[in-house]
Amino acid sequence: MDNNTSVVSATPEITPFIASLSARSLTFLSIAAAVVFFFALTLWTKTKYNSRGNSVLLVGPPDGGKTAILSSFAYNQALPSHTSLQSNSAHVVLSPSKTLRVVDVPGHPRIRDQFREHLRGAKAVIFVVDASTVSRNAPAVAEHLHHIFHAVTSLPPSQPMPKILILAHKTDLVKTSVSSSSVSEVAIARVRSILERELEKRKASQTGGIGVESMGAESELELGGLECGGSAFKFSEWEGGDVDFIGTWVEVGESKDGEKHGDQDGLRGFKDWLEQVVT
Numbered sequence: 020m021d022n023n024t025s026v027v028s029a030t031p032e033i034t035p036f037i038a039s040l041s042a043r044s045l046t047f048l049s050i051a052a053a054v055v056f057f058f059a060l061t062l063w064t065k066t067k068y069n070s071r072g073n074s075v076l077l078v079g080p081p082d083g084g085k086t087a088i089l090s091s092f093a094y095n096q097a098l099p100s101h102t103s104l105q106s107n108s109a110h111v112v113l114s115p116s117k118t119l120r121v122v123d124v125p126g127h128p129r130i131r132d133q134f135r136e137h138l139r140g141a142k143a144v145i146f147v148v149d150a151s152t153v154s155r156n157a158p159a160v161a162e163h164l165h166h167i168f169h170a171v172t173s174l175p176p177s178q179p180m181p182k183i184l185i186l187a188h189k190t191d192l193v194k195t196s197v198s199s200s201s202v203s204e205v206a207i208a209r210v211r212s213i214l215e216r217e218l219e220k221r222k223a224s225q226t227g228g229i230g231v232e233s234m235g236a237e238s239e240l241e242l243g244g245l246e247c248g249g250s251a252f253k254f255s256e257w258e259g260g261d262v263d264f265i266g267t268w269v270e271v272g273e274s275k276d277g278e279k280h281g282d283q284d285g286l287r288g289f290k291d292w293l294e295q296v297v298t
Contacts, residue, residue, distance in 0.1 A: 161217030203266025
């Protein structure tokens with residue numbers, strides 16, 4: 020063999036993968052990629068959507084104590100109650116690893132529907148009731164709660180339902196002959212029974228086609244949210260989910276440093292409930 024003869028090795032031709040596919044295969048791959056992208060986008064949207072649920076809403080009639088509760092959480096001091104004209108919010112640290120946004124929504128009938136603007140990002144809806152005066156304005160309180168129930172049960176199936184808590188607030192003003200340790204239980208029982216009675220009236224009036232007076236924007240006959248497993252309205256049988264009750268109080272205008280009531284904390288049960296909700 021001639022030493023000067025060079026040997027040229029054959030280099031195989033490299034064909035692009037896409038070019039080697041038929042039109043039918045390309046169509047199939049395009050459809051598959053679109054399906055994968057759609058499911059990935061849906062999962063990402065759902066994850067992002069669920070992650071927004073880091074707030075709780077304080078709703079309820081005026082002068083119920085919502086602002087005092089918010090200021091107690093945010094500033095460690097309960098400010099005197101006053102009629103708010105717009106929603107207020109603050110970030111509250113429950114523990115080193117748990118922080119949530121608390122939104123105080125005005126309770127005036129003409130602006131109380133502002134809560135709907137925050138409902139999609141809410142982990143919980145807290146309905147605050149003045150337990151010391153609920154018997155005097157029971158119909159109005161029940162009407163407000165009915166609107167809340169209607170909005171919550173009207174959420175799309177894809178959205179997780181927020182937890183519902185009814186605060187029997189201002190238990191320190193409830194007049195009772197029982198021991199102080201049982202005042203909260205008395206207040207809760209009072210609020211529960213009064214609201215069940217009034218919501219049953221509203222449910223019955225709707226069933227009979229009789230409207231009840233309302234300052235709300237929606238017709239009373241169009242409101243849902245009072246469906247129960249039994250014939251009469253009972254919170255324990257409400258089809259919208261579980262409804263919890265807690266008795267609370269705050270010292271308005273006093274710094275919560277424990278000087279007046281020792282180690283007592285009128286919001287302790289509420290805080291424990293929130294820590295379970297915020298995971």
